[in-house]
Amino acid sequence: MRALPLLSLLLIACAADPAPAQEAAPSDPAPTRAVALTFDDLPHQATPASIACDPDALLAMHDRLLAGLAAHGAPAAGLVTEGNACDRLPDGTLAAILTRWLDDGHLLGNHTHSHPDLVTTAVEDYTADIVRGEGTTKRLLAARGQPLRYFRHPYLRTGDTAEKKAAVERFLRGRGYTIAPVTIDSDEWVFAAAYSRAVAEADTAMARRIRTEYLTWSEDVVAHFEGWSREVLGYEPPQVALLHANLLHADALGDLLAMYRRRGYRFVSLDEALRDPAYRQPDPYVGRYGNSWLHRWARGQGLAVRWEPDAPDWVMAYSRGGR
Numbered sequence: 001m002r003a004l005p006l007l008s009l010l011l012i013a014c015a016a017d018p019a020p021a022q023e024a025a026p027s028d029p030a031p032t033r034a035v036a037l038t039f040d041d042l043p044h045q046a047t048p049a050s051i052a053c054d055p056d057a058l059l060a061m062h063d064r065l066l067a068g069l070a071a072h073g074a075p076a077a078g079l080v081t082e083g084n085a086c087d088r089l090p091d092g093t094l095a096a097i098l099t100r101w102l103d104d105g106h107l108l109g110n111h112t113h114s115h116p117d118l119v120t121t122a123v124e125d126y127t128a129d130i131v132r133g134e135g136t137t138k139r140l141l142a143a144r145g146q147p148l149r150y151f152r153h154p155y156l157r158t159g160d161t162a163e164k165k166a167a168v169e170r171f172l173r174g175r176g177y178t179i180a181p182v183t184i185d186s187d188e189w190v191f192a193a194a195y196s197r198a199v200a201e202a203d204t205a206m207a208r209r210i211r212t213e214y215l216t217w218s219e220d221v222v223a224h225f226e227g228w229s230r231e232v233l234g235y236e237p238p239q240v241a242l243l244h245a246n247l248l249h250a251d252a253l254g255d256l257l258a259m260y261r262r263r264g265y266r267f268v269s270l271d272e273a274l275r276d277p278a279y280r281q282p283d284p285y286v287g288r289y290g291n292s293w294l295h296r297w298a299r300g301q302g303l304a305v306r307w308e309p310d311a312p313d314w315v316m317a318y319s320r321g322g323r
Contacts, residue, residue, distance in 0.1 A: 031266035068253030074267035109150030156290025
């Protein structure tokens with residue numbers, strides 16, 4: 001493997017500034033909650049081109065992310081967008097990344113080929129993109145005797161009309177897919193874009209500030225969905241958290257999972273989480289937006305939605321190129 005580029009070395013140095021991520025401490029509470037971790041947009045999201053287009057740097061990013069999962073014994077599901085790869089990557093890079101995930105015992109699912117928005121895409125084009133997104137992922141799973149079972153809609157947009165939503169759901173059932181729902185959804189992608197910019201500009205102080213803010217804000221988000229679950233369902237089911245495969249999580253995942261541990265969570269597979277009766281409820285939502293299944297179930301009950309915390313204004317502004 002050739003030497004990492006300067007940007008990757010700066011990233012690693014930046015990530016090393018805080019204390020190493022800790023595994024569950026003896027004082028952590030006995031687990032009373034559960035969460036399944038899911039990562040959208042494999043092979044990457046919000047990643048500078050100098051890493052996204054460098055096979056060694058991209059593989060190193062995934063190795064750090066997977067190490068964070070392994071440190072906490074956390075199974076995960078990676079939802080793959082096969083077309084979301086730099087066209088300068090050598091052939092086989094995507095397969096190498098996905099193989100690392102499978103070797104570590106994680107699930108893989110389909111997140112379409114090109115990440116289309118169902119609201120603005122015809123059903124025929126959308127379903128064709130689903131099929132196109134199966135290639136490498138399905139082949140690698142088949143080689144291990146595993147089916148490609150999970151699908152997640154890009155942007156969590158499941159259809160702006162009842163007819164469109166039903167047509168796609170029929171198509172997915174026909175191909176043997178289960179839709180991967182989400183209960184903990186947030187603006188974490190905004191933090192990832194901001195963090196990516198800071199790393200690209202070699203601004204280690206800003207990267208550290210963003211990472212610190214992200215961890216604090218994430219706990220507020222998780223606390224919100226714990227309370228919201230009790231309001232909507234009367235209890236807290238095994239949550240399904242939506243994250244992304246990016247630099248932010250490569251560098252901060254260990255600390256993020258330590259936060260979950262402190263709040264009494266154990267990490268479960270998506271398969272296990274979806275055995276809870278909550279996930280057998282229908283999804284009644286039809287509309288232009290993508291949001292948590294807790295919000296969808298709340299609408300079905302006629303409840304007013306209580307929204308999760310937004311990303312702070314300064315993070316949003318920085319992610320868009322401001323200061």
